[in-house]
Amino acid sequence: MAFRSIGAGGRAEDGGEDSRGGGAGSGKLSFYEAAPDEEISLEDFEEYALDRLRVLKGIEEERSRGKKMEEMDPLVSDLWRKHMGSDSSKKDVISHFILRLAYCRTEDLRRWFLGIESVLFRHRFRCEMPAAQQKLMDDCNLPYKAMTSAEIEAVKENLESVARSTNQVSNSKMYYKVPFEDVPELVSGRKVYLRRGEAFVPREQLSFLVVGQFRSRLSKALVLTNRKWISFIAGEEKDRLAPMVEALSTRYLGPDYTQPKSSNEISLQDLDQLAKASFPLCMRSLFFQLRDDHHLRHGGRQQLGLFLKLEDALAFWRAEFSRKVGVEKFDKEYAYNVRHNYGKEGKRTDYTPYSCVKLIMSTPGVGDHHGCPYRHFSEDKLRASLGGLGLNSRQVSSALEKTRSQHYQLACAEVFEAVHGCSSDGINHPNQYFEQSRALLQQPKVKQMCSFSFNDTVEFFSQEEPASGGENNNNDANEEKTTLMIS
Template sequence: MEIVGSRRKNSSFSSADDAAVVSTIPLYRSAPELEVRLDDFELYAIHRLRVLKGISDGLSRGKKPNEMENLTKELWKVNMRNSEASEVANKDIISHYVLRLVYCREEELRKWFLSMETTLFRYRFQLETTDAQRALLKEFDLPYKAVSNAEYESVKEKLNQVVRSIGQPLSSADTIYYKVPFEQVPDLVATRRVFIFKGYAYVAMNQVVSLLMTQYRSHLSKALVLTNRKWTSMILEQEKDRLTPIVEALSTSYLGPDYSQPREYGEISLKDIDQVAKSSFPLCMRHLFEKLREDHHLKHGGRMQLGLFLKGVGLKLDDALAFWKAEFSRKVGAERFDKEYAYGIRHNYGKEGKRTDYTPYSCQKIISSTPGVGDHHGCPYRHFSEENLRAALDKMGVGNRAVQDVMDKVRNRHYQLACTLTFEAIHGASCDAGINHPNQYYNDSKNILESRVRATRMVDTLMYAEV
């Protein structure tokens, strides 16, 4: 890395005074040789997963950088502390490597973990002291050399133009810049926050985290691929009775409320299900419901996503069997339904196989799914074409202006925020917590609609009393 500075005697990454400074952020370059109790193995991973999930939720709600920094600080403080001070660093390292195992096994899982861990690194770095940041920068050992002060003077005005354009204080005599190939800082280039000349970007010290994120992401991406190879070739079979069940459960865990049993609105009757689908189902479930009514069939992914959602909103097992049989029988016949499909429905309700009481899918799981040809599950905000999404939103009654806002969020990959805006447009009410689960959408919708019914009844009662 080439360092560009003005009138500085020492332009290296660290000075003698910095030698004793150590960053609290590990780079996770080699697995630790630590003994971990099985309970801690799972617990530490859950704690870190809460941090990553909180970051994901914050990003999906469009929080600003300073808000994300504060959120990350609070999430880390609440979830990653330990009763033993000496164990804090171990918990950090152990939890990271456990989640590598959890999220290395599928491409979509790797993408999510890579994105969240890189974002976590960004805000942890920004919360470090300047000396600790320089110490961490030195650890990366980036292979670039310093340039002369004369070069800084030759581009000083250009650098200040960029600084002024982004509303930052002008460079001072002590400002340090790093000169790096522009492809190393794609986020800064995309937002025009750096001066580029002859293929190099001039990165200020307060922007250097973007460069480190690129390096960190590259290393972690390669590490996840290697971990996946070890998982499939060795660990999966060797640990099938011990670690494998924990790892597989963690990859699908949802850390919010448990929607496996309806709590607020009890049972939903078959005679009301069509009306409720129109008024209170989120788009992902409404689309599946309509496709089931239209085609009288759904593939496995669609059956799981819609079936567990219906279970969560209060559709009892007997009614679920009747509901699915009525549709599928029109396509495959009643006998084939009983032989091939009824088992899966009973299985979801914990009445077959391992007797597991399966939980409805969270937004995170639905967004990360990969529907194929003929599939209708997944997140419409992610998987629909723009034309199809606009048509679906129009059918739900979302106005033109709100549709534009939703599409803006979709283009920026804020799918949960797009769903939140849809909810607000349809119900005419704010959803400050954001949408994180389809069953949360349903419960919040029912809350609003039933409160309006109660208010209307109260008004009618008062008017009747006056008469």
């Protein structure tokens, strides 16, 4: 297929002199201003996009752990080498434009893509040699010029005076002349020397300027790409590329939870106990809403139904819904959808349980209960829900602070740690939360290797003991048992 993406000006670019994109510093780094004009297969189209997405998701995960910029550098380098290769300008540019299409469609998607791409660009720019950095700035028409040794020597005393007055420690031997209007914060804080409308900026601060320009241009390009998507691409490619592109923003890249593990088989009578002990908040709130109201709207049924892989799903849902709508109405209006979710009807596809990203990006309406509680609950409702999990006021406040900063998965991971009294490597999927919880709670207490604060010991030791219903009992062969599985 011919890949013709939307350029920064919102138009399809026809050719260009360099398929790597405009401003490709040293042939590797780019502002992605010229769209590629390449023939690629649909398989490569998806592979390129997913590989770059793995890099961006990895960066997001490390950022959510509070890593500093210097700590991020080796991590980002490893992610790039692993998924993108050390020298693939073609893949770099094409994958960027594919994800630009995928993430241009809503304000939330644009904000996420802009933030993570900017972190990636900053890292790559910092890793370039000065000559390559200057070439990129020249190609992108950035008015930042490296000062010669003679120019630096002529104002050396002034530069040292500024450094002393602001308690800056700078060993930089390279400075750049920058229009003063591009560094208003440095000028207002008197952190740079000014002369004839130019600020003399040390090299270690150059990346912030260039990244700012990158963000500004990419932000405008995303808005223009969105207009082009709405007016042309979504309609022209509705049967081919559009579904693939639209699915990328909610694509889950972790372990496959479609098929349940045999170790997660549990008896139906233990389900309420397990929901209290091991369900993530997104599924716990849905489950007990179903228990209380004996009904869930479509979004809630999909979210909870795919999380719970029932061996006798129909019996479970019929038992709940029939209390409110009756058996006849359930069989007529709901049974087909339940069987369809489990690959028993229609095209017989066993659908994948929803990931955290998909829940976060969902848009529940009035009367809906699905989605991500950390994203969609009001603060008062979330505070009450977290208190119901046994979190103390400090733990609740910390989780709420994460949600205010839009770090929803990090908030979930903190709640996991508070509930279970041990550390977590992050939560990316509700089923991952459940599996890790069961693994911890099924360990003998004396053998658990979790660390926890003494301030949390009251909450930790008040945890209810794990249910034992998951073990097979061969002596009860005559007992009819309905079994469900957490996928």
